[in-house]
Amino acid sequence: MPDDPAIILHHFDESPFSEKIRLIFGLKSIAWISVRISRIMPRPDLMPLTGGYRRTPVMQIGADIYCDTQRIIRELEHRFPAPSLFPGGNEGLARASAMWTDKSFFQNTVNLVFGSLADKVPQSFIEDREKLRGAKFDIAAMTAAIPQMRDQYRAHVGWIETQLAGGGPWLCGVAPSLVDINVYMNIWYVRSNLPVADEMLAEFPNVRAWEARMRAIGHGTRTEMSTAEALEIGRISAPQTEEAGNALDPNARKVGDLVDVRPDDYGKIAVRGRIVSLSAQSIAIRRHDDIAGNIVVHFPRAGFLVTPAV
Known part of the structure; x- marks a missing residue:
């Protein structure tokens, strides 16, 4: 256009x-x-x-x-x-998937990432996010919760693996959709910040292959x-x-x-x-x-x- x-x-x-x-x-x-x-x-x-x-x-x-x-x-x-972002239909469910990926899945991912980064997080960033959230951005609590966050992250990724194992190369079939876009954000965020990303995805071969396909989409011009x-x-x-x-x-x-x-x-x-x-x-x-x-x-x-x- x-x-x-x-x-x-x-x-x-x-x-x-x-x-x-x-x-x-x-x-x-x-x-x-x-x-x-x-x-x-x-x-x-x-x-x-x-x-x-x-x-x-x-x-x-x-x-x-x-x-x-x-x-x-x-x-x-x-x-x-x-x-289309809805190549197989299911537009309502695809749009609603953001309520999972952007909230519970993302909150789990944020806690895992910042808990793992710990003292590498600048104080200025912490203060800014506390103002944004209206609550304490508690790095120490996030660090203490890493074992629980890894458990939950594994559960979320397991759902993705199950969906990919039962269908085509994308989460809703033969073409990428908004569901893929919404879900990938959290995989990308861990990959971008934590060197243990490979370890955390080791048991999920379908997710690893899908992640590579998502990365290959690029960012346009x-x-x-x-x-x-x-x-x-x-x-x-x-x-x-x-x-x-x-x-x-x-x-x-x-x-x-x-x-x-x-x-x-x-x-x-x-x-x-x-x-x-x-x-x-x-x-x-x-x-x-x-x-x-x-x-x-x-x-x-x-x-x-x-x-x-x-």
Whole structure:
């Protein structure tokens, strides 16, 4: 789709959630612009665009800002439908798989990785993540829990092995799907950080072969841009989102309502704006920033709270 505006991803290379999106770029052969952000705050050129949302990654298309991998993936599938992320159907289950891979599986993986890295984790990173989580980022407790985390990681990987043993080369059959993308994030994160990754996968031959196939997908065509350049693109662009209400909204929300949107688990920073569009799966709010100008910020509904602004 060469006439479309540029796809800009604000990310850092070590981010497992960003790896999901980079793999989709590879699977769909998308040319994209990489804007590398700091792993920790501050992010002075990104916050004006997101309104304070600070989880990674964020996708930008002009003055439309897409937060959370759920919403980014939905937009990429809409704009680049081939090859599909749902080659065998089962779209609902494939999308819902993120509630496993991004929450319980990922939390297990995070504890295993940071517990193993222990004193190699910078204090600045720990302090940043404590602010993000609103709770102690307890490296000592993670280290003490390594035996339990290895047990649980093995159980998760065992499910992947079982699925691969009973089907084709991919988790849902003969072609890669969103389920593969969601699951791979955690395998990639351990591989990227722990030298014992081979040891931990030794008993899972199907997973090891699948991991190699996933790695071979690549990241599409990547070029680099500065954070300042991306902010300027947002400032001079106009949002392209059309107004769209939803008569079936269970809380009778409507276009123009002033609301706060925040994650329901961590990084609970409210982004305030007026509803532009909403559906069962997505909500977009319009906001004005003195630096970024007029912006529309897009969120998923699952995993996010929408409350009236007070």
